[in-house]
Amino acid sequence: MTHAAPADVHDSNRDTYIVARDAVRFEVRGLPVAQGSLRAFRTRGGYPVITSTAKGLAAWRRLVADVAQRHAPPEPWDGPLAVELSFRLPKPKSAAKRKRWPDKRPDLDKLARAALDAITHVVIRDDSHVVRLLAGKDYGPPGVVVTVVRLCPWCGLPREHTPTRDCTGLEGRR
Numbered sequence: 001m002t003h004a005a006p007a008d009v010h011d012s013n014r015d016t017y018i019v020a021r022d023a024v025r026f027e028v029r030g031l032p033v034a035q036g037s038l039r040a041f042r043t044r045g046g047y048p049v050i051t052s053t054a055k056g057l058a059a060w061r062r063l064v065a066d067v068a069q070r071h072a073p074p075e076p077w078d079g080p081l082a083v084e085l086s087f088r089l090p091k092p093k094s095a096a097k098r099k100r101w102p103d104k105r106p107d108l109d110k111l112a113r114a115a116l117d118a119i120t121h122v123v124i125r126d127d128s129h130v131v132r133l134l135a136g137k138d139y140g141p142p143g144v145v146v147t148v149v150r151l152c153p154w155c156g157l158p159r160e161h162t163p164t165r166d167c168t169g170l171e172g173r174r
């Protein structure tokens with residue numbers, strides 16, 4: 001049995017190929033909304049009420065899912081996966097000019113929750129497949145850069161090679 005890893009075949013243009021095959025990165029432009037801002041509750045009369053923030057959340061998640069769909073593999077990836085989420089938030093006018101970090105709401109973990117949910121069943125099969133999550137929020141043009149990298153289940157490194165049970169991650173590397 002031969003393992004003609006496409007990474008070897010396309011060695012001269014390795015990075016480009018690997019990105020297409022075992023990793024995706026895409027940018028979503030829009031105001032990031034945190035999960036948990038969805039507040040569906042019942043009034044005394046028993047009618048369910050969803051706040052306007054919830055509409056923002058649904059729209060944001062739909063936007064992320066739409067962009068993700070354009071960059072998605074034919075089938076959502078199974079784990080192990082590494083995910084990086086870089087959120088950019090507008091600096092409020094009230095914030096000091098030299099303020100470096102957006103250390104206020106929305107919470108970073110809840111921003112991540114919403115974005116992860118949005119790419120589930122699109123880029124990733126299930127949240128449980130994510131074994132590494134790196135998230136950050138910063139000031140900048142509102143949006144998020146999403147990176148999903150498939151990892152080798154055996155050696156743990158990015159899948160730039162054909163995974164085999166005895167692989168050390170050194171195959172096909174220079």
Ligand SMILES: [Zn+2]
Pocket residue numbers: 152153154155156157161162163164167168169
């Ligand atoms: Zn490996």
